Amino acid sequence: MNAWIDIVGNYELNLTAEDISPSQEIRVFFSGNEETPRRTSLVVSKGGFKIVCQTSRGERVWKERRCALQLPWRIRILKKGNFFRLWVNDRTEWIRGALGEWEGFYDPFENRVGVEIPKGAVISSFTVTPLPWLQQVTEPVIKRGPEGSFYEMQVIPGAIIKYNGLYYMYCVTAMKGDQEGASRRSIGVAISEDLRNWGMHPEPVIRPSDLPPCDNLYVNGAVVAPEGKVAIMFSAQRFPEWLGFMLATAEEPLGPFKLHPKNPVFKHPYPAHEFDLIRVDHPEYRYMLFYAGFTPDPPTGPPGDRGYLIYSDDLVNWWEDPRNPVFGPETLDNWDAVHVRPRSLCRIGETWYLWYEGCNRWSPPGSEHHGWWDTVGLARSKDLVNWEYYPRNPALPALGISGEQFDSSWVGWPRMLIKGDTCYVFYTGNGQVGLRTIKVEQLTNWESEGGTTIDLLR
Structure with a gap:
C-alpha cells in the first residue's frame, strides 16, 4: 500500500500502524519532492527508527534510535519550516534541514508526503493537516548596509518603542569580523511610521568605543519612562567575556544617550546577554526584566540557559524573583x-505570551557543522512561573526553501509588537530583520492553526 499527497508549507502528519511482520518496516517520506535531488524519510521497524536521506550516492542515515517498539505504532511528524519533530509511540526525535541543510540542500516549500507500506501490513489511520501559521515568504524589512557601514554584516532587532507617532527599533548592528560571525557591534536605530517600512538612522546611537574596553553591544530592551525619557538596556561584551546589563537614557529616541554611572546595573553570575525589558507599573515594581542566564545545575535537563525574572522601580536597582529560574525547556x-532564551514578552488580556529561542545540539555525520540548532518557540503563562508551551513548536522557524532566501536556515531574536488586531513578529534571519504577522485571535487560539485535516485512507 502506498499513499501520497503534495503539501505546501507546514503540516502535521499522523499515522497508526496496527499490524506488520517483525521483519518488515514502514517508510514515511516527509521532506522533498519529485524535483529535489534528495528525499528524506522516517523508517520504522520493531527494532527502532531512523531518519534516512536518499541521495544520488545512495542512502545516508542522519539519525538512528534503537529501541523496542510495540504495536500499534503511532507515528507523528511535525514540519515547521526547516524544522521537523518526529514521534514514534513515546519516543521522539528532531532534525533541522532534513535534506542536508549543512551541505547546501534545503527543504522545499512544497513536499510530496507519503508512506510505503509492505504487503500485509495494516494501517488504521493516516492524516495530514496543513499548518498555515507564520510561514510568509518575504524579503527583509531591514537589510544589511553597504560594505564599510556600521551594519554591513548584521542588523538584529533588539527593542521597539512608539514615540510621538513613530516607531523606533533599536538594533544590534555589526561589521565584519570573527567574534561569533561579526564584530564591533553597536546600537543602531531604525524608524518607521507603519511597522513595515523602515529607514536606518545614519549613525549608531551608542558605539563600543563609548564603553571602553568593550568590543560588542547587544541591545535588548527599551522603554519610555514616566517622565518621558527614553531608556535603553543592553549587554556589553569584552569578547568573549560578558560584562553585564547596561543602562543609557536620553531625552529623545535618537539621543544623545547618557550612560549610567553605576553600569553594569545588573550582572548574572554566569554568562547572560539576552532579555526583554517591560514597563508594567505594578504596585510593587515599575519595571520587569526577563533574561536568559546560563545555569550550571538547572532543576531539569542539562546545563544551559534558563529564564530569570528581576524587578526594579528605577532601572538601576534590581532584585531577583526568589523562584528563579522561572522558565525552562519544553522538552x-x-x-x-x-538552551531556552526569553526574547519577547507581551501581555494579551490576563496572559503573558513569550517568544523564546530554543536550542539543542547534534553533529551531522561526516560534517564539520558546529552542532547548535537554534530556532524560535512560543509559550504562555498567567503568572510567569507556570508555563504552557505551544503544542506545535517551534512556532517561528526558518523557512528552508533555498540558500537565497534570507531566513532559510536560522532565525532568532524575535520581538513582537501588537498594533490593533495584528501581532507583528520581527526576527533576524541570518543577520537581517524579517517580519511575519498573525492576527491576535489566531495567536491566542492554540487548538488549531486553521488547516483542514486530510484523510489519506479515504
Whole structure:
C-alpha cells in the first residue's frame, strides 16, 4: 500500500500502524519532492527508527534510535519550516534541514508526503493537516548596509518603542569580523511610521568605543519612562567575556544617550546577554526584566540557559524573583532541550505570551557543522512561573526553501509588537530583520492553526 499527497508549507502528519511482520518496516517520506535531488524519510521497524536521506550516492542515515517498539505504532511528524519533530509511540526525535541543510540542500516549500507500506501490513489511520501559521515568504524589512557601514554584516532587532507617532527599533548592528560571525557591534536605530517600512538612522546611537574596553553591544530592551525619557538596556561584551546589563537614557529616541554611572546595573553570575525589558507599573515594581542566564545545575535537563525574572522601580536597582529560574525547556530530549532564551514578552488580556529561542545540539555525520540548532518557540503563562508551551513548536522557524532566501536556515531574536488586531513578529534571519504577522485571535487560539485535516485512507 502506498499513499501520497503534495503539501505546501507546514503540516502535521499522523499515522497508526496496527499490524506488520517483525521483519518488515514502514517508510514515511516527509521532506522533498519529485524535483529535489534528495528525499528524506522516517523508517520504522520493531527494532527502532531512523531518519534516512536518499541521495544520488545512495542512502545516508542522519539519525538512528534503537529501541523496542510495540504495536500499534503511532507515528507523528511535525514540519515547521526547516524544522521537523518526529514521534514514534513515546519516543521522539528532531532534525533541522532534513535534506542536508549543512551541505547546501534545503527543504522545499512544497513536499510530496507519503508512506510505503509492505504487503500485509495494516494501517488504521493516516492524516495530514496543513499548518498555515507564520510561514510568509518575504524579503527583509531591514537589510544589511553597504560594505564599510556600521551594519554591513548584521542588523538584529533588539527593542521597539512608539514615540510621538513613530516607531523606533533599536538594533544590534555589526561589521565584519570573527567574534561569533561579526564584530564591533553597536546600537543602531531604525524608524518607521507603519511597522513595515523602515529607514536606518545614519549613525549608531551608542558605539563600543563609548564603553571602553568593550568590543560588542547587544541591545535588548527599551522603554519610555514616566517622565518621558527614553531608556535603553543592553549587554556589553569584552569578547568573549560578558560584562553585564547596561543602562543609557536620553531625552529623545535618537539621543544623545547618557550612560549610567553605576553600569553594569545588573550582572548574572554566569554568562547572560539576552532579555526583554517591560514597563508594567505594578504596585510593587515599575519595571520587569526577563533574561536568559546560563545555569550550571538547572532543576531539569542539562546545563544551559534558563529564564530569570528581576524587578526594579528605577532601572538601576534590581532584585531577583526568589523562584528563579522561572522558565525552562519544553522538552528534555528534543528541539529546546539545552538552551531556552526569553526574547519577547507581551501581555494579551490576563496572559503573558513569550517568544523564546530554543536550542539543542547534534553533529551531522561526516560534517564539520558546529552542532547548535537554534530556532524560535512560543509559550504562555498567567503568572510567569507556570508555563504552557505551544503544542506545535517551534512556532517561528526558518523557512528552508533555498540558500537565497534570507531566513532559510536560522532565525532568532524575535520581538513582537501588537498594533490593533495584528501581532507583528520581527526576527533576524541570518543577520537581517524579517517580519511575519498573525492576527491576535489566531495567536491566542492554540487548538488549531486553521488547516483542514486530510484523510489519506479515504
